[in-house]
Amino acid sequence: xxxxxxxxxxxxxxxxxxxxxxxxxxxxxxxxxxxxxxxxxxxxxxxxxxxxxxxxxxxxxxxxxxxxxxxxxxxxxxxxxxxxxxxxxxxxxxxxxxxxxxxxxxxxxxxxxxxxxx
Amino acid sequence: xxxxxxxxxxxxxxxxxxxxxxxxxxxxxxxxxxxxxxxxxxxxxxxxxxxxxxxxxxxxxxxxxxxxxxxxxxxxxxxxxxxxxxxxxxxxxxxxxxxxxxxxxxxxxxxxxxxx
Numbered sequence: 080x081x082x083x084x085x086x087x088x089x090x091x092x093x094x095x096x097x098x099x100x101x102x103x104x105x106x107x108x109x110x111x112x113x114x115x116x117x118x119x120x121x122x123x124x125x126x127x128x129x130x131x132x133x134x135x136x137x138x139x140x141x142x143x144x145x146x147x148x149x150x151x152x153x154x155x156x157x158x159x160x161x162x163x164x165x166x167x168x169x170x171x172x173x174x175x176x177x178x179x180x181x182x183x184x185x186x187x188x189x190x191x192x193x194x195x196x197x
Numbered sequence: 198x199x200x201x202x203x204x205x206x207x208x209x210x211x212x213x214x215x216x217x218x219x220x221x222x223x224x225x226x227x228x229x230x231x232x233x234x235x236x237x238x239x240x241x242x243x244x245x246x247x248x249x250x251x252x253x254x255x256x257x258x259x260x261x262x263x264x265x266x267x268x269x270x271x272x273x274x275x276x277x278x279x280x281x282x283x284x285x286x287x288x289x290x291x292x293x294x295x296x297x298x299x300x301x302x303x304x305x306x307x308x309x310x311x312x313x
Contacts, residue, residue: 115304122203122290122306123241169240184231185292185302189240 081106083172085188092160093196100155100191102144102170111173112153113185114144118166126168129153140164165195200224201293203305210281211313218276218308220291225303226271227293232264235288235307244289247274281312 082105092098104110111130115123127138134146144155153170170188200223210216220230229248233241245266247253253266263285265277274293278285290307 113302120288120307120309123292123304125302125304184243184246185241186243187240 081110081172081186083170083186083188085168085170085191087191088189089192089194091194091196094162095159098155098157098160098164098193100168100170100193102153102155102188103151104153104170104172105151106172109148110153112144112146113171113173114138114142114153114155115169115171116140116166117169117190123169126155160193160195162195162197165193167192201227201291201303201305203291203308205308206306207309207311209311209313212282213280216278216281216310218278218289218291218310220274220276220293220305222272222293222303225293225295227274227295228271229294230268230274231292231294231302232266232274232276233290233292235290241290244276278310281310283312286310286312 084103086101113128114126116126117123126142127136127144129136129146136144142155142157144153146153167190169190171185202221202223204219208216231246232244234244235241243256244259245253245255247266247268249268249271255261263279268274288307288309291305292302294302
């Protein structure tokens with residue numbers, strides 16, 4: 080069965096420092112991978128997604144992620160973190176993508192809470 | 198981009214009452230809507246998948262008589278928590294897929310349900 084692991088529950092970085100959030104997935108075929116961000120009491124905002132093609136994906140707010148099949152990873156990175164980036168980040172994989180039907184359920188990781196120090 | 202409106206954003210109710218949460222796709226037609234539940238400091242767990250005009254498909258362990266889902270049109274799905282109890286208190290989020298573009302998923306802003 081598909082699964083997503085985010086090893087880091089909580090990360091603190093200084094403003095201006097670089098950031099890498101880890102995500103490992105388990106999926107038999109080529110996965111469809113997502114990173115979402117959630118601010119307190121809010122819904123989810125899509126940062127970026129990977130379906131195929133270039134393994135380095137650019138997203139919004141200066142985020143990028145790299146798909147590494149050999150490591151089953153899809154880590155999220157940002158060169159310089161801003162205080163407004165403090166939030167919870169979720170990695171997700173689609174379970175059973177189906178363009179003709181409607182089976183694109185998302186399996187989420189447990190999230191990584193990012194704190195940014197001044 | 199596409200917008201999914203979820204209403205209400207916050208609701209407090211008494212134990213034993215029912216609460217309805219609406220999820221609307223404002224500028225696109227959604228073939229499918231998904232309902233998730235998020236416990237404090239936990240990930241989002243898929244509760245059910247709702248397809249327009251048909252019965253919802255519930256995930257294992259989710260009581261379909263407790264969490265009624267209706268997807269009457271391509272722009273509206275509702276989740277009704279029946280006879281709510283304090284253990285139903287949670288953050289509920291819907292998402293919608295675009296017709297013909299199932300790789301595009303858009304999330305609502307969530308509903309915080311508190312049952313007293």
